[in-house]
Amino acid sequence: MTDGARSATGPGTGLRQAETHCPYCALQCGMVLRDTGDRVEVLPRQFPTNRGGLCQKGWTAADLLDHPDRLTTPLLRDRPGGELRPASWGEALDRIVTGIRTVQTGHGRDAVAVFGGGGLTNEKAYALGKFARVALRTRHIDYNGRWCMSSAAAAGIRAFGVDRGLPFPVADLARAETLLLVGANPAETMPPLMRHLADQRHAGGRLIVIDPRATATARQADLHLQPLPGTDLAVANALLHLAVTEGLVDREYVAARTTGFEEVRRTVAGYWPAEVERLSGVPVADLAETARALGTARSAIILTARGAEQHAKGVDTVTAFVNLALALGLPGRPGSGYGCLTGQGNGQGGREHGQKADQLPGYRKIDDPAARAHVAGVWGVDPDELPGPGVPAYRLLDSLGTPGGARALLVFGSNPVVSAPRAARVTERLRALDLLVVADFLRSETAELADVVLPVTQWAEEDGTMTNLEGRVLRRRALREPPPGVRSDLAILAELAARLDPSGPESAESRAIAPTAAESAAARPATAGPAAAEPDAAGPEATRPATAGPADRFPTDPREVFAELRRASAGGVADYAGVTWDRIDRDDGVFWPCPDPDGPDTPRLFADGFPTPDGRARFHPVSHRPAAEQICADYPLHFTTGRVLAQYQSGAQTRRVAALRRAAPGGFVELHPDLAARLDVAEGDELRVTSRRGELRAPARLSPAIRPDTVFAPFHWPGAARANSVTNDAVDPVSGMPEFKICAVRVEKA
Template structure:
């Protein structure tokens, strides 16, 4: 593998940008452009360019660690570490039952790892207590998509469609910082004469590129969408024929929207009536348009309803299930889409099947070779699982997540983690959560292993191994294989990722996220395959009208592939499904569903004690909890630490100057970080990035109030007060 060029994909966001890796003799790794991959077309952000730096043994784990009698983590052998984990989990199961053990996964795990982790939890441990940090990412959009369309896939169309539509409303998304290579699609949209509307309480780098920036008060995106739908009705812009032919439930949704007249919505959101009218005009005048949401509207205690309101706007104007039109979610984590499709989510089985569906249980149990009745039922969602640590759940196996930094009400979650009888963590680096573990296992990274991920378009991709991992490092699949063996399960947990994927194909067959027609060979030869992609024996009836079957190979007596179609006997291969819903939606009758969703306040509104709103988010040079990016010098130089972004008027009332330490206090705790004063934010709102632990940990403040459908915490809005820090020093929590 040395000195050879390996085409692969970035380990960070859900774009999964293509890149080439070339090992150098000095042990470093060179990243070069991979222009053939259509998503990023060679472009990479700073995180992607510097991703190999985390491969260095200087910053990553290279030996198992176990907690000594003195309370410190010390190196240990793999045998000792695995024995300790198996022994501790067995003891907890014996005393507290299977649900005394929890499993927590991550949206960065490959499909193979996510699939195997879910299988391990349910088959080996027998626990229902499994969820993953992707619950904190796009679950509200998933809930709304399933209600409206019968199916959730981040984007139901490829990114290449964005520049060709007439208008895009981007709600609560800042791709200029969160996924910079995608910004070219929005720039090309405007170059082609299309319009970009950005909805964000901050004037972000993305909002600066927009034709229209709407800056609603945090937590009011639902009212904004309802106000726009009201105007669509009042101005006669409803696509009545489309609504009649392709939807159901319009009258109820219409009635709710008509109760949200523009002046009322202006009072709620702070967005003026003229701005509302202009947004409706820009969205409705072109033949095609899109709405794309991200964490802004989704990370709310009413996130599912909020996304549902934007979907209603698309349906009423005929902007869903048509070429160059639709609703989509800009998924955040690298494998956030695939991670929720194959079984590490509390209520799901592989193929995006529901765990409480008897037919789904029978199908997956047959693939796994177990009795369907042996599979546990749905468990707790991510925050509820973390909140139960140390009470009902006494031991936790955690892979690829850092909830000490990333969970809402983080100080409380840290206390719950510390109260566990036993914690085992598999990670690349010694994260803040791993530092609390009884056993830490060093596992392989993206460039050291082969596996598949599914990007925000629903495009299944093959990450290829480019490097040999350091001595002492093993894969997550090896960990699960060895632990299963220690529990007496000798088969069903292979270490080879392709073998796992072959089983995943069978387990997903016939499900909403059907991967059965996808193989490693296809992925190696193609730039990804869009699901659903059923296997050849299922494909004949599933090809969309007008699509041609792709052949594995021409018959032997026709090497040129020119025989008449009736003489070709090679099995058809489903081409994949880049664009969903063009003929029908994934509901029983093929119609999309309007869901009536009235506006309601956030779970926590400002008051005299906490008069300011806090919203959180990311910066361009860090990623998620920062466990990896905070170990890269170039990224730390660009974004060295947390800050509190506030408007000059708010700063003046506080008496704070640029760079002064400011305390932000909520009902859950206190965080301190330097002031960053700017007119790019509303005067009633402050912003903090959430990448750092310690004194500036933004998630110390955030509210764990949960959406009733998605169980998404309300990261994006809570009530706070600001305090000047007289000492000029940033102190601890």
């Protein structure tokens, strides 16, 4: 029986069940899966984040396990433009290895790229980063989490020295006298979280929401600020301006625990509330009420989400709210602080262990010599053989098939044809590749373009760990074996690594691969570094030594991979060395950092200091700047995107669930009735929304919840209703986050 599953008996019936977590958002709601023999049932489970509650997506999550669209055999395209056909695993893997070798021989190692996903387990995310850097020896790896949390991550690192979405447990939300949500709509994106917000309000707390739309969350708020999209930074600076002028700043906290406040104070002095009202549309009275509610509360929490972050100035916008939290003395206090609502299921863990272009496991920087030496020692390679930093996700995708860009791409757990900004351009770039490989359990829109599609396990068929929005490491437990013909991502990576092994039978061909400039110094053979010879710092579970041969460097047992991850992360910012599967099972989750298997974990950060060189948090002055694209006579309206309750991400999974499809059957364009009247548009009319990059077509949905100068569309659908055909591909210069949340459009009847 799979570890973590257990048997239960009913009257004459054997039942098999497993305690696990929902496969969707970063709340990672606890659930029980029960296999009755005829179907898999989803049952509620008491867990701190959801307390027995599930949303519609969670309740129907098992519907995909036996879906008729499930992939159970590899697919192969024999020629460009040909149809995908069933193939054997041997044929599919041969095609991939031949394609990789051909591309790297002709164009260098960096001509092959890897694109991952924020829904992969920690073990798979770790193995994918290792595979790129050890087996492929390419610097080009990034993932779709670049479009989710990267701006908040960069802001957190430069202010606090660490990026953990919530530096406190979710339960702390109920303790806040004032709770400010910025660009967050958990009522639709993670409904069970609303139980904690309800507790906060029942205890007499105030909920304030900043959002251009009167969302389901905003409608429950005590105060809703409805700014023009792209002006959140100015609003944050105005709130800090008011905090300074009204004497709400915690001077003692600022002096004892931070640096850089005076420069920020001088910057926000110019953000007069009246000027910010003119810029953002938020009334001065609402700005003042918000500043006082935060500044006079005994406990207060500020949370940001994608609405504040998905901008070409997303890092600075989040930094402005972090500045406000620091000035009020919130981080490190019980029931107070700054946090970010992570979106994807493993959005936190997925970025900690090597999928990001500039990072190694443990949140180590790939250009740090000490980090390279430590991780190379665990991997059993020479540090000089590790490639340098790659490029962020959109820049990587935009360069595919171009001179100097990657010519082969391996995609695991992502669907950029629907989810990427300027999606038509990205689709063109994917078509230009010499080799596109997609590992998935459904034929996503990206898989439809692939040369090779590999069928992989689903969440209920695999063991592993996830890290939720609190930084709590959880156990994903398999209920059953996958269907015949399906393999795990770990098995695929191990097999490809073995076939690409330069010491194997194809070593002569491998050595013919043209080195890149970054590889010119990497002439020495792989060798175990100093860290590999040291006593195991990750405890008794991680007893496997650094591997001796390349074919052994990629274990397929997730428990074994996690043991290696613990060693690789030991001593890093995101230190998992003290986290074991047994400990997770015993405590129902372990918070990182946790360096000692016998020592405490860290549910709350910053109580005694910040992980910066001097232990102090850092203020950073930031100034508002306009959106990358301004409205004009040809494109007179603002366009923004988001989610709906019944769908998730690119919709490749949820659009196949009948109940969710009935609840949200297709895309739409939301516009204010006043705008509809000016355009002579009625409810349900087919609309064409056009930007400088493309267009979408979808029926009109009239709602007073949105500003009259803005239109909204959800991003879950492909084809004519694809919202990301319109969105702007301008990116934040620090995080690489695209500007999903605002661009200029015109709207007309189709």
